[in-house]
Amino acid sequence: MRTYRKTMCILMCLTCTLISAEVSRARVYIDIEAPELQPLPIAIAPLRDIGSSRPDLDRKIMDILANDLTISGFFEIIPRHEFPPESEALADPPDYGRWSTSRAEALVIGGYASRGEQLAIEFRLFDLVEKAFLIGKRYEGSTKSLRDMVHRMSNEITYWITGEKGVFDTKIAFVSTMPGNKEIYVVDFDGHDLRQITRNGSINLSPAWSPDGRLIAFTSYIKRNPDLYLFDLTRSVQIQLSTNPGLNAAPAWSPDGSRMALMMRKEGNSEIFIMNRDGTRPKRVTKSWSSEASPTWSPDGRKIAFVSDRAGSPQVYTTNVNGGNVKRLTYFGSYNACPSWSPKGDKIAYCGRMDGRFEILTVNPDGTDVRRLTESSGNNESPIWSPDGRYIAFSSTREGRSRIYVMNANGANQRRLTSTQGKESSPTWSPRMDR
Amino acid sequence: MAKKWFVVLGVIISLMVVVSCAKKAVKEEPVVTGKAGEQAWGKPGEGAERAGVEEKSLQASLERKKYPGIEGEFLESSLLKDIQFGFDRYDLTPKAREILAQNAELLLKNPRAKIQVEGHCDERGTVEYNLALGERRANSTRQYLISLGVSGDRMSTISYGEEMPLDPSHNEEAWGKNRRAHFIILSR
Numbered sequence: 001m002r003t004y005r006k007t008m009c010i011l012m013c014l015t016c017t018l019i020s021a022e023v024s025r026a027r028v029y030i031d032i033e034a035p036e037l038q039p040l041p042i043a044i045a046p047l048r049d050i051g052s053s054r055p056d057l058d059r060k061i062m063d064i065l066a067n068d069l070t071i072s073g074f075f076e077i078i079p080r081h082e083f084p085p086e087s088e089a090l091a092d093p094p095d096y097g098r099w100s101t102s103r104a105e106a107l108v109i110g111g112y113a114s115r116g117e118q119l120a121i122e123f124r125l126f127d128l129v130e131k132a133f134l135i136g137k138r139y140e141g142s143t144k145s146l147r148d149m150v151h152r153m154s155n156e157i158t159y160w161i162t163g164e165k166g167v168f169d170t171k172i173a174f175v176s177t178m179p180g181n182k183e184i185y186v187v188d189f190d191g192h193d194l195r196q197i198t199r200n201g202s203i204n205l206s207p208a209w210s211p212d213g214r215l216i217a218f219t220s221y222i223k224r225n226p227d228l229y230l231f232d233l234t235r236s237v238q239i240q241l242s243t244n245p246g247l248n249a250a251p252a253w254s255p256d257g258s259r260m261a262l263m264m265r266k267e268g269n270s271e272i273f274i275m276n277r278d279g280t281r282p283k284r285v286t287k288s289w290s291s292e293a294s295p296t297w298s299p300d301g302r303k304i305a306f307v308s309d310r311a312g313s314p315q316v317y318t319t320n321v322n323g324g325n326v327k328r329l330t331y332f333g334s335y336n337a338c339p340s341w342s343p344k345g346d347k348i349a350y351c352g353r354m355d356g357r358f359e360i361l362t363v364n365p366d367g368t369d370v371r372r373l374t375e376s377s378g379n380n381e382s383p384i385w386s387p388d389g390r391y392i393a394f395s396s397t398r399e400g401r402s403r404i405y406v407m408n409a410n411g412a413n414q415r416r417l418t419s420t421q422g423k424e425s426s427p428t429w430s431p432r433m434d435r
Numbered sequence: 436m437a438k439k440w441f442v443v444l445g446v447i448i449s450l451m452v453v454v455s456c457a458k459k460a461v462k463e464e465p466v467v468t469g470k471a472g473e474q475a476w477g478k479p480g481e482g483a484e485r486a487g488v489e490e491k492s493l494q495a496s497l498e499r500k501k502y503p504g505i506e507g508e509f510l511e512s513s514l515l516k517d518i519q520f521g522f523d524r525y526d527l528t529p530k531a532r533e534i535l536a537q538n539a540e541l542l543l544k545n546p547r548a549k550i551q552v553e554g555h556c557d558e559r560g561t562v563e564y565n566l567a568l569g570e571r572r573a574n575s576t577r578q579y580l581i582s583l584g585v586s587g588d589r590m591s592t593i594s595y596g597e598e599m600p601l602d603p604s605h606n607e608e609a610w611g612k613n614r615r616a617h618f619i620i621l622s623r
Contacts, residue, residue: 181504202504203598205562224505225593226566247570247594250563263567268574270567291567307564314564337561381561426562
């Protein structure tokens with residue numbers, strides 16, 4: 001009877017998933033904007049094997065989930081020895097009273113089933129303080145997509161605790177010298193599934209992921225000119241896009257994906273241009289005798305931040321896309337570069353030289369509220385925001401050779417993303433894949 | 436006027452001797468394919484003896500090369516010397532102007548040679564800003580050669596930013612060498 005009730009309960013939760021999502025709205029348990037964020041203590045019950053011959057999957061799923069929630073910076077995983085000893089504590093629904101002495105404020109109870117190559121994972125999230133059921137979901141797919149399924153689960157849990165979905169389904173592309181030359185690689189947000197993308201043997205620079213997730217724009221010297229190429233991720237082919245003599249560099253997709261800002265040569269120096277996504281109709285944005293570099297779009301598509309040395313040293317400026325209303329943004333220090341406009345529009349991250357080393361900083365688009373996010377022994381460069389604006393990826397030489405790191409947008413929780421045998425640089429973030 | 440030319444010629448010949456001696460002592464950059472300097476570069480000069488010396492030196496100075504991952508081969512001459520730049524600078528130092536004057540002489544005597552001026556940077560600073568800086572270095576170099584009479588049609592420019600250091604070390608000496616304009620011969 002009890003088993004039957006349990007099964008019913010699980011079935012109910014599956015069917016009720018959408019309904020419950022409609023009825024109860026996500027409550028923000030932790031304010032991720034707070035300068036000193038207190039991670040939410042969360043317990044993950046051992047998964048139930050609800051019909052499979054794969055006991056090994058338990059560990060696998062748990063590890064991915066716990067790692068996701070930990071690296072998010074928003075959760076503290078409560079170790080199992082701190083769980084209440086009574087089995088009722090992990091019943092579904094849990095006996096909330098048993099948790100009253102625990103630090104855990106949320107509990108995940110889940111299960112999985114597999115048959116052949118088919119896998120189903122489900123979970124239910126409980127608020128142990130308010131003694132409430134929050135959400136339950138079930139994911140089905142091939143065992144090959146196990147990581148994706150768990151990342152979606154992490155996204156959902158993050159949504160219910162922080163008010164916005166996680167970015168565990170996103171990927172980061174970057175340049176690595178692993179093969180001896182600079183090629184482009186892609187890795188998951190959690191550092192898994194490293195893949196080499198380009199294999200042209202040339203010098204490949206400044207990858208930029210398209211807003212639809214299907215293309216990576218980059219500069220390559222294949223034809224003895226820094227030309228612009230697209231790599232089509234769905235077909236695994238490289239397409240030549242812009243080959244004007246001189247620079248076709250530092251591509252930046254407009255937020256709607258219809259246009260691209262880039263560096264191009266004009267009158268012997270580099271200027272910011274905007275062209276259509278097919279490489280046609282390049283239009284000049286900046287007009288100066290100095291060097292312009294590294295364009296980045298505001299999320300409303302109306303402005304561009306860029307680097308210029310028009311005042312004698314590289315500094316960050318903003319301009320309207322038609323070239324009007326140019327404003328200098330950075331004043332402190334003699335070398336400020338690599339701007340990246342946040343997807344919410346409220347911040348511009350950049351790298352600035354301080355005491356001979358580059359650090360990552362943020363500034364408001366009006367030039368106020370400069371904040372320093374890194375303080376390390378190496379150079380920190382090329383910040384790029386996650387699509388939710390909660391994280392920044394960047395390159396750093398803090399551990400010797402340059403590698404990619406990820407931190408929370410307030411500078412907390414800095415972690416190395418991956419480790420290729422080579423120098424890593426120029427990260428770019430994919431859009432959400434789970435849409 | 437004739438005297439001036441004679442002086443210039445003297446400088447060039449002694450330079451060639453120095454360079455070719457130095458080259459022999461150093462021995463040897465990888466030559467990918469083909470025989471280096473199989474043809475005389477440009478037309479011989481008016482005096483038979485001078486032409487002989489120059490032709491021989493130029494031939495000896497030419498090396499066929501290829502950059503990995505970049506289509507096509509090119510020639511490099513040890514007689515077309517690099518110039519160096521200050522940190523974050525693209526203006527030409529007096530020394531750079533001197534070298535460019537010598538390079539211009541060679542180019543004027545070999546009017547068919549098409550060259551490419553490469554702008555390079557040291558590793559400090561961002562990849563993208565260094566692309567812009569390399570562009571300016573190549574351009575200021577080309578402009579100066581034009582002012583010395585070398586036709587702009589013969590000279591293309593390219594910026595490699597910080598992507599092709601001569602010396603991969605991380606110190607002032609290496610950085611000084613890496614901030615340069617370099618010349619390659621695309622056709623002759």
